[in-house]
Structures are given as structure tokens and as C-alpha cells.
Amino acid sequence: MNGFLLLEDGTLFPGESVGAEGYAFGEAVFTTAMTGYQEVVTDPSYADQIVCFTAAMVGNYGVAPVRSESASAHARAVVMREARGPGWTDWLHDRGVVALTGIDTRSLVLHLRQAGSMRAIALAGDSSVDEALSAVRAQPEMAGRALAAKVSTREPYVFSNAGRADIAVVDYGCKRSILNRLAWAGAAVTVYPHDVDADELARYDGVLLSNGPGDPAPLEAEQLTLHNLIGRVPLLGICLGHQLLALATGHKTYKLPFGHRGANHPVLERATNGVIVTSQNHGFAVSPTQSRDETHISLYDGTVEGLELRSERAKSVQFHPEAGPGPHDAWGIVESWVEEVGAGYAKAA
Secondary structure (H helix, E strand, O other): OEEEEEEOOOOEEEEEEOOOOEEEEEEEEEEOOOOOHHHHHHOHHHOOEEEEEOOOOEOOOOOOHHHOOOOOOOOOEEEOOOEOOOHHHHHHHHOOOEEEEOOOHHHHHHHHHHHOOEEEEEEEOOOOHHHHHHHHHOOOOOOOOEOHHHHOOOOOEEEEOOOOEEEEEEOOOOOHHHHHHHHHOOEEEEEEOOOOOHHHHOOOOEEEEOOOOEOOOOOHHHHHHHHHHOOOOOEEEEOHHHHHHHHHOOOOEEEEEEEEEEEEEEEEEOOOOEEEEEEEEEEEEEOOOOOOOEEEEEOOOOOEEEEEEHHHOEEEEOOEOOOOOOOOOOHHHHHHHHHHHHHHHHHHO
């Protein structure tokens, strides 16, 4: 079955359908990760996005339940130069994901780098291009969209019930690998919805603010919760959690032209002057201020990659230290934080 990807500026990329029939609207973005395609599609941070993989082949090592970052697919559609299957393409079809192969992904990525991420439609089947373009332009832009409620758990649940530190995770779109990394570091982990109140979170030894999709700026209630929580309990923010912590402490955020998505992003750690290679997935960033709070800086474009507010016992990183998928350079961030929280709790006891 034929299909196409159509961008809001009218640029058309023809391809062949290898997933679900129908169409999907979303923000067209790209990831440079060479592996982890199943993790990408199931990452809640990709909600309402059409993901282009820059890797030449996608699907060549199959799929496995253990690799999924959540219970369902969150990317609206995927586009690839060459999809290999049938395990991968059947998996996409069974989950209702529109998927296109034979796309000129090199030209697509160069276009998105120049023009920026934009609204798009991925369509499997026949349709009028003019009608599809009108429909695309009627869709909301990603800037200003609050999507955490769409992907967050509705009820609290216990992920692991024993450990040296009792950690609450605020689920703005949390990946399973973050929860696994906390448990492997020796934490007892309880996951809460995005709208949990500060008093409930303050009962724990530490609170992790998870990743998630969309624009952090309209999440005003979540920012107020963090404003009321800061200083009462140690905090660690990851990705969207980093941005929300920044907004709650007076920083600003803005939309990047085409985002950071991949598993090869170099970041400078100011304290050591060392470089770590990181996994990233975000379309918004914290505005730089040259503040001493800024602990990590992107070596690609100078964006703020980390904050630490020592007196408030709060820190955050824009990248993904759990690296699911990606390099393991930053694994120690979660482990050391759990150790610090556990040591502080033991000392207080």
C-alpha cells in the first residue's frame, strides 16, 4: 500500500505503508539514535509526534516485551528509509501505528533541521494532498500544548516496595527504564499522577520528577506544586521534570528549532570539565542565564543541560541518565542521588 508524509509547508515525501492503515497527525521530528526503535515508539515523551529514524535500517533485530518503555505505543507514526521485519512491522501494525518505509529520510531530516520541526500527516492509503494539507494546518502546534495528563498514570502504584530510600516519582510520562534504574539503585519506588499535591510528596525521602511530552510552560498547576515542594525534600528532575523545576524556580523555557533527539549528544559537566555522551529527547529547553546553578551544558548548541540548587537540595538534568536506549556515561547520576537521599535519611533517623 502506498503512503506519504506531508509537512505543513507542503513538502511531500512518498513511501510505502508497513504499519497500520489510516492516517496520523503529529509534530514531525527526527532521532539520530542507531538502536532502540522500540523504546522510542513506546516512550511517552513522543506523544503526538511523527518520528523519523535517521538510521538506514530499522527493525533488523526484532522486538521484545522487555524493551518497551511503557504499556503502549505513544508515537503517532514512524517514517523510515528501510523497515525490516516482519517482527517490527507486525508489532507496529498490531499497535495501530502508521508506519512508512522508503522515505527519503536524509532529505527529510535536512529539511527539518533547516525549517524546524513542524506539523505533519503520515498517511497509509490514497488521499487528496490538498485535503490532507488543509487538515494538517488545522492541527494545534506543539508550543503551548500541555500533554502530561494524557500519558500520566491515573492512580498511584508501587513499583518496588523495599530499599534504602523511599522515593516518589511524579509521572509526567515516565519511562520504565527510569523506574528500573531507581530500583536497581536500591530505592523503594512509588509512582504518582502528574497532579499529585506537594504535601503527599513531602512524606518521602526524595522525589523524582520524570520525563514527559509537550510544552512545560502551560503546566502551571504542576509548577505550583513544585514551588510548594522545593526545600522540603530532595528533588531530581529528568527532561520535562528538569524544565518544570526550572520554571518553578524562576527560570524560563523556550522551544528549540528541531529539538535534541538521539543517543550521541555530548554534554559538558562543569564541575569536572569532563564530557559525557548522553541520550536525549526534548523539543523545549531552559533559557540560559549564566547562573552558577547551571551544572551541565550541551556541546552542540550551548543549551542548559543541568541545574543544581544546593540550598534547596534540588537538581535536574535535561538528558536521560537512565539511557533507555543510549550510552551509560550518565548512569551514575541516579545511583548517586539515591545514595545521597538514603544517607540523609539514615543520618536523620
